Amino acid sequence: MKKLLLLIAFVSFQILFSQNILDLDLKNVELQGMKPVKVNQEMKDVGITQNPFITNNPDIISKIANEGQASKIKNLYAFVYNNPKDDLHDGGVYIYEFKTKSDLQNYLKQNFEQSNYRVLVKDLFYIRIWSDYSLQLKGKETSDDHLNKMEKYYTELGAKRIILKPDESIITVVQ
16 A cells, blocks of 8 residues: 555656646747737648647658657647748747657757757757847847847746857858
8 A cells, every 4th residue: 555655646746747848838928020920821731730839740740840850759839920011030939849868969969059049958848949030120129139038938937048069061261
């Protein structure tokens, strides 16, 4: 009987403290100049049926992430914004919940630092926030403002920013 109670307590503890991808839902964050994207035909073709979006379907994940990683990702969450007046400006978050810490670490090693996005990690979650909002108008938020706002949101949830290796293929030497 004592072993059964210990087992129930252990399982309850695991359930209580396990992280769910929806705990990282980008709730109540507004990106000035952008609105949540309305699902269009291109998104439907990939399998995205709503925004925000969550799936554990490997076929859909492989279309969004990449085929080589799909089998290592347990869940994928996306919340995409855009400027309704200009299709070129978008932003948001993709969260990949990896099956193992090793899978997450290997994925991080394959990625490069870029100025229009930031990467955060929490447990088995890879969180990529991005903004391609380039308006530089007085009193209006910029891409960096959007990134700072989303980064703050996720760091308050316990995520830590990761600095990826530089992409040396885009570095040019000026002589």
